[in-house]
Amino acid sequence: MDRNQAVGLVLIAVLLIGYSLVFKPPVQEQPLVTTDSTTVNTPADIAVEKPQTEAPDAAEQDSVLSSQYGVFASAMNGENNKFQVETEKARYNFSTKGGIIESVELKEYLNHKKEPLILFDSESSSLDLQIGTTHGIIDLTDLYFVPDSQPELVQAGDSTRIVFTATLADGSTVQQTYTLFGDRYDLHYNLKLNGLQNKVLSNEVTWVWEDKMKRFETNLDDARNKTTVRYYTLTEDSDNLKEMSNEAQQENIGEGIKWASFSQKFFNAGIISQNGFTSGTLFNAPVNDTSYVELGRMELKMPVDNLYNGADFTYYYGPNSYKVLKRVTEAYDDNVYMGYKLVSWVNKYIIVQLFSFLEQHISNYGVIIIIIVLIIKLALFPLSRKSYLSMAKMKVLKPELDALKEKTGGDMQKMQQEQMKLYREMGVNPISGCVPLLLQMPFLFAMFFFFPNSIELRQESFLWATDLSTYDVLFNLGFTIPFYGSHVSGFTLLMTLSTLAITWSNNQVSTVQGPMKNIGYIMPVVFMFVLNSYSAGLSFYYFISNLVTFGQQTMIRRFIDEDKIREQLEENKKKNATKGKSKFQQRLENAMKASQEAKKQQQKGRKKK
Template sequence: MDRNQAIGLVLIAGILIVYSLVFRPPSPEEAIVSGADTTAVVTPEENQQLVDNTQAETTQPANQDSLLNSKYGAFASAMSGNEETFTVETEKAKYNFSTKGGAIKSVELKEYKTHLKEPLILFDESSNSQQLQIGTTNGIVDLASLNYKANKGTLSISEGDSTTIAFVATLADGSSVEQSYTIFNDKYDLDYSIKLNGLENKVLTNDMTIVWEDNMKRFEHNLEDARNKTTVRYYTLEEDSDNLKEIANDPQSETVGEGVKWASFSQKFFNAGIIADKGFSSATFATIPVADSSHVEIGKMELIVPMSDLYSGADFTYYFGPNSYKVLKKVTDGYEDNVYMGYKLVSWVNKLIIVPLFSFLEQHIANYGVIIIIIVLIIKLALFPLSRKSYLSMAKMKVLKPELDALKEKTGGDMQAQQQEQMKLYREMGVNPISGCVPLLLQMPFLFAMFFFFPNSIELRGESFLWAHDLSTYDVLINLPFTIPFYGSHVSGFTLLMTLSTLAITWSNNQVSSVQGPMKNIGYFMPVIFMFVLNSYSAGLSFYYFVSNLVTFGQQTLIRRFVDEDKIREQLMENKKKAGTKGKSKFQQRLEDAMKASQEAQRQKQNKKKK
């Protein structure tokens, strides 16, 4: 190496040393302090991992699209997307919608609260699911799983107005699924329609199946009563209303092959239902008991809709609201059957008399206890002629008691002879022994009608009176530290008062009754039995019966003051004198002929036994 080469190497070494000192990269600590960028050192293994991840990210969308296409075919393009939710609010409800499925996800009824004073959400995603199943070349597709674009309309509706929410799921080839909801400010029902555009060649089945399942929430204090009045109810195109068995410990199911107009998940005071303008071609319903105390029952329905309706546009109505008879009556034919008004023999009393009267009174009176009292007074006043006739009949039988006792001794225990003599006495005295029963029978429909009206009247829900906090359920005067079988762990004050007043009326009636022996005391057992039965029933019902008893007692006292038993006896004796000049009536003749035929049949039977 010559001198020049040595000098060159020294200069190069110096430059490298200076460069390394001046331009060296900072340590991690220095980078954090100064905020400078750091350059990571990647090992060969880490570099390979980065390459694999990059390739996976590149191929994942392609693989996902391939999977969607193989599973959903023409509907694959509408299976992905971002979900958006929004709320439409009216004066009666809040409806929560989602673009995922283009469906209602939850409904809150603003005018009502649960028994815990919480917002009453009739259903939500955690308790409710609905599918719209159609058969395609790629299998079953649920239209409620598509992603839709929403035309939201007006989200807050003013008084008297309505708004329409439209959802459209457009497929890759331009065909589409349209759903729309028209929501009214002053109604609990909303119009719903669904239409398939350009999908005729992609759908293989002739029907769409609406699969709706609702794990119905608990809203009432009395869980057992709520479960006993929860079911799936439906109404056929033949105008026949029916439902699955309400009080059942086992799952219930039923298939209806004929057309169905509407179906609902019906609870004691609320229901969620769907009505088809053209009807469902068939349906299957089911209920399943639940042990969870926060729910009352699981309801399921499968409703069949012809695809031909969907291609032209199928129209439906949803109802989410209270079981108010006057409200449901306006929804559609038979929908008021969600409020049970009793058997046909007594339901007419509620539908034609009590409901209109109750509605009129609540428009002018705010206190429902006072309304019940007024209803009692009106009914008792209207039925007073029947009550008076019944009491007079009992008074006549009391006047005849000495003669009846004499006949009993005369016949010596021969029942047939005694009955024959009694009928002769009744004919001579002009007394009809069943005339006192007829007025009571005519009053019975009103008595039983109340047994169904008050427990099912949502108007009483949450309304307090005296010590009762809620007239729609039982009142609690005393909480017991133990449970009495068939009675409960509480004492209902109104039921107790009803029992005591009924016992007083029974005693009063026995004072003018001709009935003797054990039959006379049976009347004292019935009020006690009803005390056990009604202890957990509606406080409004027990209060009605209590007030009714007080008015009845007052009526009997008033009638007794104007009834002179001596005059009644004089009238009966006068009738006996005139009886000799009168022939038997056709009814009396038929009655005597029937008694003689009965006596003859018994004699022949006894003769055969002797032989």
């Protein structure tokens, strides 16, 4: 969660608590960060240098390779042929040197420059497969492989297998098998060593995957704040390296790892092991080049014995779409941050499902947001009505409350006791207006996480906003205002004005007087600064929500008859005249008396001193 989210959440909480208090009845790199003692390499040191060989002629080169690599030498020479395989979702470029995927292009997406989105390529990413042999450490991606086929297109619903084989001098082989699916972003991968038991000395094979993650979004700061290296352990624990860090980081994970990914705001590249990696070391570091967001690296270890029978993996190269990631493997959807557990269930089980359903029938995402607002507001209308009705009751009781204030002469504790008595006689619950607000909070917080992290809104336009996943620009200022920015977000401005209008409307039925009555006008202005550089979809949602709320309150007000409320309260007073106190009321009064007695004792103690 980035700084804007943290500030926004705090402000939302403050606003809601303040709202409850205002309108309730006056019951009143630089050094590197590590997770252990292990030293972290600097970003410049992270890249693994592969051995370089020079040979003046073929015969001498073969001799050098043979002495250096033994039986692996025969696979150290060959032709580096490249070919492309296209599916409905992506274009994969394979290389026979290493038998690896050199680059992936996601066909359904563009980068911030409206160019093809290349998730990674040979310039930004490298993969090594290191094993210890009788001739030292061998990187299997230095070997030359021969593919059994070179398919050009995989249709939706179909799949294809590509088997890369590197044959060594003694006839043993290294085999890599890729299975691509026509309509999926994940692909299966199998690595198998045939007949190499006597040549391999180490107990482990190490994946060293480094990715200088490319920039895909207009808002570079926001993209960097939401980029990290994420992982999930076999003990079902999901975690990630610290986001928003200006220093390089390293984390050593001693337990089994199910998967690890280079996770950006809207895309990720990751590897999943069927049996799990035994341990791993993860790195990330900031970069100065604005073409990239962050440097990431993972070193993952696995018993080499697993490779003799063929070890199964899954690579994922694609979008951070919750409904897509949910089908990849356990907890892989954690690459999409849905908020704290208290509110994430609202997003996962309500908002995502509703959004997905509307997507199938409506192509305009601004319209989808409006419909979501209407559905949520309709579902929560009984709570909103109850809250507003409670405020209306308090307005009707205001003359009695003012009389009690004069009667008690400023004695707050005595005033509270008299108020409780009045509420009991009138059949009014002083907190009934606050509870509906609290029940609506999960939805308010859920939207705060959903819209900024929803890839469905990425590069989708509505009115003047060209991309609902980031801030809209009504006009540029030409200068920068601290904490605000150099632009004016139109949706944020509309949200602010509509919030001020609702605050004014609520004050018409509020019993609160004095400075507290005006505090509600401050928070909307604060939010204007916080959300000015936030998702346009979020600000637009809040704006439409405010309009619907204003309309609901206007309708409720037209159907609320204060004279009838007064009559009902008077009837309650007659019914409750002989009614005893409830257990809750008795405990509350006892607590107030105890508090009053404690204050008296404190005052006596001060006088003695």
